[in-house]
Amino acid sequence: MRKPIIAGNWKMNKTPDEAMALIGELKPLVADAKAEVVVCPPYACLAAAAQALAGSNIGLGAQNMDYHDSGAYTGEVSADMLKALGVEYVIIGHSERRQYYAETDATVNLKVKKALATGLVPILCVGEMLEEREQGITAEIVRMQTKLALLDVSAADVAKVVIAYEPVWAIGTGKTATSDDANDTIKTIRQAVRELYGDKAEEVRIQYGGSMNPKNVGELMAMSDIDGGLIGGASLKAEDFSKVVNY
Ligand code: 13P
Numbered sequence: 001m002r003k004p005i006i007a008g009n010w011k012m013n014k015t016p017d018e019a020m021a022l023i024g025e026l027k028p029l030v031a032d033a034k035a036e037v038v039v040c041p042p043y044a045c046l047a048a049a050a051q052a053l054a055g056s057n058i059g060l061g062a063q064n065m066d067y068h069d070s071g072a073y074t075g076e077v078s079a080d081m082l083k084a085l086g087v088e089y090v091i092i093g094h095s096e097r098r099q100y101y102a103e104t105d106a107t108v109n110l111k112v113k114k115a116l117a118t119g120l121v122p123i124l125c126v127g128e129m130l131e132e133r134e135q136g137i138t139a140e141i142v143r144m145q146t147k148l149a150l151l152d153v154s155a156a157d158v159a160k161v162v163i164a165y166e167p168v169w170a171i172g173t174g175k176t177a178t179s180d181d182a183n184d185t186i187k188t189i190r191q192a193v194r195e196l197y198g199d200k201a202e203e204v205r206i207q208y209g210g211s212m213n214p215k216n217v218g219e220l221m222a223m224s225d226i227d228g229g230l231i232g233g234a235s236l237k238a239e240d241f242s243k244v245v246n247y
Contacts, residue, residue: 002202002203002204002205002227003035003036003205003227004034004035004036004205004221004227004228005035005036005037005038005162005205005207005227005228006033006035006036006037006038006207006228006229006231006244006245006247007037007038007039007040007061007089007091007123007162007164007207007228007229007230007231007235008038008039008040008231008232008235008236008241009040009063009091009094009209009230009231009232009235010039010040010041010042010045010063010235010236011042011063011096011232012042013042013236014041014042014045014236015044015045016044016045016047016048016049017048018045019041019045019048019049019052020048020049020051020052022236022238023039023049023052023053023056023058024052025238025239026039026058026238026241026242027053027056027058029238029239029242029245029246030057030058030241030242030245030246031056031057032246033057033245033246035228035245035247036059036228037057037058037059037245038058038059038060038061038088038089038123039053039058039059039060039061039235040060040061040062040063040089040091040123041060042063043062043063043077046060046062046082046085046086046087047085050085050086050087053086059088059089060085060086060087060088060089061087061088061089061090061091061121061123062077062082062087062089062090062091063090063091063094064077064090064091064092064094064097064111065077065078065079065082065090065092065111065114065115065120066078066079066111067079067107067110067111067113067114079114079115079117079118079120080118082118082120083118083119083120087120088120088121089120089121089122089123089162090111090115090120090121090122090123091123091125091164091230092108092111092112092115092122092123092124092125092149093105093108093111093112093124093125093126093145093149094125094166095125095127095129095166095168095171096171099168105144105145105148105149106148108124108145108148108149109148109149109150109151109152112124112149112150112153112161113152113153116153116157116160116161121160121161121162122160122161122162123162123163123164123207123230124146124149124161124162124163124164125163125164125166125209125230126141126142126145126146126149126163126164126165126166126189127141127142127145127164127165127166127167127168127209127210128141128142128167128168128169129141129168129169130168130169133167133169138167138185138188139185139188142165142185142188142189142192143188143189143191143192146163146189146192146193147192147195147196150193150196155197155200158193158196158197158200158201158203158204159200159203159204161204162204162205162206162207162228163189163193163204163205163206163207164206164207164208164209164230165182165185165186165189165206165207165208165209166208166209166210166230167182167185167210168210169210170209170210170211171209171210171211171232172211172232172233173210173211174211175210175211176210176211176212176216176220177208177210179216179219179220179222179223179226180223182208182220182223182226183223183224183225183226186206186208186223186225186226187224187225189206190202190204190206190225205227205228206225206226206227207226207227207228207229207230208220208226208228208229208230209229209230209231209232211233212229212230212231212234212244213231213233213234213240213244214234214240214243214244217229217243217244217247218247221247229244231244
């Protein structure tokens with residue numbers, strides 16, 4: 001069956017020294033985790049984090065990347081550069097990138113394909129905004145985001161993709177989707193994948209993200225279709241993150 005995957009998205013937090021200290025604290029606390037464990041520090045901390053993580057059971061992820069191979073793209077970072085640093089996962093299409101940096105379904109799709117072609121595991125984020133939820137179009141939004149992100153992704157590759165369902169109104173707000181609601185929307189996402197890839201959809205891991213923490217992780221992870229979490233705030237403290245990982 002699907003192996004649970006818990007990833008910490010540190011967002012724009014921690015210097016390299018702070019990253020090494022946090023990883024140093026975290027390693028012994030999650031050494032026996034049943035879940036796959038990933039941390040996604042900012043670009044500037046990746047080299048230090050790779051060093052600190054060596055020999056541990058914690059994988060390294062980035063929070064974004066560009067889809068071009070190389071060239072005149074000031075400020076951007078390529079998939080090959082991440083790979084060379086020892087990065088194995090990359091968050092793509094986080095709602096903060098979509099909201100603040102004009103990321104579109106089209107660029108998300110290009111990045112998913114580039115990540116797969118480079119041997120990185122894409123953690124593809126989808127999720128509705130509050131007004132979309134209030135308008136009753138959550139299912140339409142996540143179906144559309146999912147299908148557009150997977151355009152031209154092969155059936156052989158799709159099972160490598162991790163999808164993170166993050167309702168935008170639940171991010172950093174302390175508001176969590178109820179476990180039933182989150183599970184229902186994740187089923188909707190899996191159904192969209194099934195429409196494209198048939199039974200391969202059963203292999204795709206779909207995380208929940210949005211104010212997931214040591215208190216609510218147990219209930220969320222007990223649901224049939226929730227295969228892990230993408231954790232923001234609670235991933236910045238070793239004790240909290242380890243409690244989520246060891247749910
Ligand atoms: P919080 O856990 O801080 O709500 O953030 C969730 C998130 O955006 C993870 O990518």
